[in-house]
Amino acid sequence: MLFCTGSLLFVLFLGGAKAQGNFWETEQETCTRHGRTGSCEFYGIPCLEKKFNCLVGGFPVGYGYRFCSKIETHYEEFDADGKAWIDSVRVCLTKALIPIYKSKSYTCPTLKTFGLNSYRGCFQNSKGGGGLCKVIKTNKQPIINVWGASGTQGEDSSTFLEHILAVVLKCPCNYGQSGIENNVGAANDIYSKVLEISTTYWTKAPSLAIQSDCETKALNGDCAFYDCLEKRYPCGRTKFVQREGQPLCEQIKKKAGVFTPEGQTWITKFTKCMTRSLLPAYKAESMSCRHIHNFGFRTQYQCFIDNGICDFVENRQNEFGLWYVDDIVSDWRFHEELSTILCRCHKFEGGHRYKLKFSSVATAWLKQKAKVIDQSSAADDQCTGQGGKCQDYSVRTCLAGYEDNKCGGNALRKCCLPCGSSCESTHQSYASGDSACSSAGGQCKMDSNLCHGEYQTGLCGGPAGRKCCISG
Incomplete structure (x- = not known):
């Protein structure tokens, strides 16, 4: 037996020596097959790691193999559609790296950059199980279990869940799907996990x-508050404060003259909402730059909605001014999240509404016109008959609050209660008791409105139903 084993090894050695010119080609073929099938082996020592030798902190082992293994660990938690989707994601991720594996021009840092960036496209474009917008409704927790990373590989561990979040935020723009409210709920839960x-x-x-x-x-x-925040927690030019928050604040005020008088009032409210909302981050006794980055986007999303971005862009001059100024913001998440809100504003122009379109130049999702899927129906009469208006409550804040079950269409359409000049004056008077909420970084509103965070009581003026919405 020992003799046979030794003889076999000797024969293999001779065979390898004779075929050494083809040995690498055989290994490459094996690794390419792993890449085409989504096998975790593609990332490991036999293939990508062997080629680049990036060690534990590098992309092949530290990210690719690590998360591929987490997919295998949590695989049975997915339903049939979820398994189909995550199978397509796994294959998409490895296939995207096959040209890199065959290339000789990449280094560990450039491999990491390419590898991390490939996730967003795969989450967006993988259609297994009906795509992420369908799958997220029943597979939210397994997805969080896979991509809700610990801090093992530093802040980059958070990017995967952030990419999923960006895709899920856009899901409600497809008004034709059922269970659309589940997408909004899933986006909130994922955002909460990202912040956690x-x-x-x-x-x-x-x-x-x-x-x-x-x-x-x-x-x-x-x-100038952004200077305060950056000095207290220096995060650099690639994070929210210096990349987006401060330049947007400065430019939108500097170019205020291109907006209507009403638009200039909106600018004041929006910029004040942003700085107030970020105040808790400034006051915190410890903080991560990643949290400030994600918290900044969360508060910005909420401030756009609370200050009536949908009504603001109904004026063409303000619409032009907004996109003219916002062009200075280069972060893709800003353009995607703003466009996501605008596509759901139900703005009608010749039978069209805003939808998303990918711009390869701006590398961001920008707005375009698309055919309207009219959500109105006879069921709206219950709302309009009392002077109210049916609208998507997830992107519009209603001063007097919302009532359920009085509108047709999808579950996001709720009845915004009527509020005339007397009502508006009353609500404005409530603001004198809002200082505690403002100091806490929140916004006061009727609690039937959606809060991208949580409501707290006792911080606002007015009736008991008027509460402080604090992002995060």
């Missing part, structure tokens, strides 16, 4: 003590 992860990991102590005038700047909507 970035709160738990990568936190650091502040670099500067709280400055006495910084809270005043935040409450007044002063763009």
Whole structure:
């Protein structure tokens, strides 16, 4: 037996020596097959890791193999559609890297950049099980279990769930699907998980003590507040404060003259909403740059809605001004999230509404016109008959609040209660008791409105139903 084994090894050695010119080709064929089938082996020592030798912290082992293994661990938690989708994602991710595996021009850093960027496209374009917008309704928790990473590989571990979030946020733009409200709920839950992860990991102590005038700047909507936040928690030019928050605040105020007088009032409200909402991050005793980044997007999304972005862009001058100014913001998430809101505003122009279109130049989803799927029906009479208006409550804040079961169409359409000049004056008077909410970084509104975060009581003026919505 020992002799046979030794003889076999000797024969294999001779065979390998004779075929050494084809040995690498055989290995490459095997790895290519792993890549085409979505096998985790493609990332490991036999293939991608062997080729690039990036070690534990590199992309092949630290990200690719790690998350591929998590898919296998949680695979049985998915239903049939979920399994079909995640199978297509797994294959998409490995197939995208086959040209890189065969290339000789990539290094570990460039491999990591390409590998991380490939996830967003695969989450968006993988149609197994009907695509992510369908699958997320019944597979939210398994997806979070796979992509809800710990801090093992640093802040980049958070990017995968953020990419899923960006796709899910766009799902409600397809008004033809059933169960659309589940997409909104899933997006909120995923956002909460993203913020939880970035709160738990990568936190650091502040670099500067709280400055006495910084809270005043935040409450007044002063763009200089972003300098306060950056100095207390330096995150650099690639994160929210310097990449998006501050330049948008400064440019939209600088170019205020291109907006209507009503638009200029909107600018004041929006910029003040942003700085107030970020105040808790400034005051925190420890914070991660990843949390500030994601929290900034969350508050920005909420501030667009709370300050009536849908009504704001109904004026063509304001619409032009907004896109003219916002072009200075280069982060893809900003354009995707703003466009997602606009596509759901039900803005009619010659039988069209806003939908999303990918711009390869701006590498962002921008708005375009698309045919309207009219959600109105005879069921709306219950709302319109009392002077109300049926609208998508997830992108519009209603001053007097919403009532359920009085509108037709999908479940996101609710009845915005009528509010005339007397009602508006009454609600404005409530604002005198809102200072505690403002200092907490929140916005006061009737609690039948959607809060992208959580409501807290006792911080707002007015009736008991008027509560403080705090993002996060």
